[in-house]
Amino acid sequence: METIKLLNLEFSTADANYPSIHQESGDLLVDFNDWQEKAVRLHFSDIVAFKWQMVFDLHEGERDDRCYEIYGSSWLTKHVQSEIIHDYEGYKHYRLNFNAVGQLDVIALNLRVRT
Secondary structure (H helix, E strand, O other): OOEEEEOOOOOOOOOOOOOEEEEEOOEEEEEEEOOOOOEEEEEEEOOOEEEEEOOOOOOOOOOOOOEEEEEOOHHHHHHHHOOOOOHHHOOEEEEEEEOOOEEEEEEEOEEEEEO
């Protein structure tokens, strides 16, 4: 069963503009301006999957303007079962909800904020 954990990050995706998404050397870089026009850069390390969609696929209690880690992720489990990654490696399923524009899901080792 999937559950969500709110991430306490130093930025907000509420009313942010469309993110610029770039894959570079196995990492994912995401740039956007928040609601105060402050530039935000996110660095996802060693990604194995990511997807952008304009339809919000929300869990119970999940808001469309916050960022989460998805525990028990079926998407992450598919990657483990296919032996692309292993449980012991510590990959996580991150979800960033940009309420004004869409939803970004990423499977990566970690997420760092560079502002």
